Amino acid sequence: xxxxxxxxxxxxxxxxxxxxxxxxxxxxxxxxxxxxxxxxxxxxxxxxxxxxxxxxxxxxxxxxxxxxxxxxxxxxxxxxxxxxxxxxxxxxxxxxxxxxxxxxxxxxxxxxxxxxxxxxxxxxxxxxxxxxxxxxxxxxxxxxxxxxxxxxxxxxxxx
Amino acid sequence: xxxxxxxxxxxxxxxxxxxxxxxxxxxxxxxxxxxxxxxxxxxxxxxxxxxxxxxxxxxxxxxxxxxxxxxxx
Numbered sequence: 768x769x770x771x772x773x774x775x776x777x778x779x780x781x782x783x784x785x786x787x788x789x790x791x792x793x794x795x796x797x798x799x800x801x802x803x804x805x806x807x808x809x810x811x812x813x814x815x816x817x818x819x820x821x822x823x824x825x826x827x828x829x830x831x832x833x834x835x836x837x838x839x840x841x842x843x844x845x846x847x848x849x850x851x852x853x854x855x856x857x858x859x860x861x862x863x864x865x866x867x868x869x870x871x872x873x874x875x876x877x878x879x880x881x882x883x884x885x886x887x888x889x890x891x892x893x894x895x896x897x898x899x900x901x902x903x904x905x906x907x908x909x910x911x912x913x914x915x916x917x918x919x920x921x922x923x924x925x926x
Numbered sequence: 927x928x929x930x931x932x933x934x935x936x937x938x939x940x941x942x943x944x945x946x947x948x949x950x951x952x953x954x955x956x957x958x959x960x961x962x963x964x965x966x967x968x969x970x971x972x973x974x975x976x977x978x979x980x981x982x983x984x985x986x987x988x989x990x991x992x993x994x995x996x997x998x999x
Contacts, residue, residue: 813950849942852951858932872935877954878947887945890929900937902980909984909995910938917941917991919931920967922948922960 770820770881776827782889783828787896790830790861795821797854798839811853813879820881821856824888831892832861852877858891884923927964927977934987941987 771779797814818835825833838845838853848857856876874895880888894900900907931943948955948963958967966974966983968990978986985995 852946852954872939873942873944874932874935875942875944876946877944878950884928884945884947887928887932891932894929894933894936900933902933902937906934906980906984907937909988910934910941912988912993913938913940913991914993915940915991917987918969919934919941919943919987920958921928921931921943921945922955922958922963922965922967923928923945924947924949924963 769823770816771823776823779824779889780827783824783831783892786889786893787828787830788898789896790832791892791895792832792834792857792859792861793821793825793892794834794836794848794857794859795854796836796838796845796848796850796857798837814854816881817854817856817879820879820885830861830896849873849875854879856880856888858888858895860895887923927966927974927983930980930983931966934984940991 769776795818797811797817799814800810821833825831836844838850848855854877858874858876874891876884876888876891878884902910928945931945935941935943946955948960948965958965958970959973962975964975964977968974968987972986972990974983974986988995
């Protein structure tokens with residue numbers, strides 16, 4: 768079943784064609800369900816849906832490259848990206864894989880990027896594809912003063 | 927706040943920005959006392975509930991990093 772209605776898919780295709788300045792990698796971290804109950808471990812309930820949705824989105828633009836990582840079989844990759852929850856989506860500029868820490872911080876989304884968070888995903892892809900951030904000059908000055916790592920978590924609820 | 931946090935991370939390699947679905951990860955969210963959304967937590971401590979304009983948000987991020995936003999050096 769398609770997530771996006773044909774009219775919505777067309778809107779997303781047009782938006783990606785207009786907004787993406789370069790190629791982006793979208794990396795989905797999700798482990799397939801085992802069906803086993805293991806105390807202390809929660810199986811992802813939306814990982815498969817997230818994969819289906821992101822596959823649709825990647826099919827709408829040649830500039831969007833989807834990679835699916837199973838954190839159970841590739842824990843080193845999940846650790847490199849600082850993944851804590853399943854499903855997780857990382858967005859980064861194409862080619863920055865493995866070196867993106869030097870060029871940009873981590874951009875992650877935890878959970879199915881549906882509802883309003885679908886727009887957040889498209890915004891992240893747009894921002895990652897651009898050579899310069901769309902932030903106020905004063906904001907860029909302020910951010911350049913930082914010397915220590917900062918972790919920002921924005922808790923949202925899909926609508 | 928979500929897209930702004932992501933843009934901060936893209937502009938500054940020292941920043942990691944997560945957008946967390948509070949309804950999907952209720953146990954994780956409860957560790958950060960999330961009762962209303964959007965709620966932003968910086969370095970596990972500083973809480974911001976609701977939206978905030980870009981200049982105020984970046985000032986909060988600087989404070990969390992131990993930098994006085996009002997005293998440029």
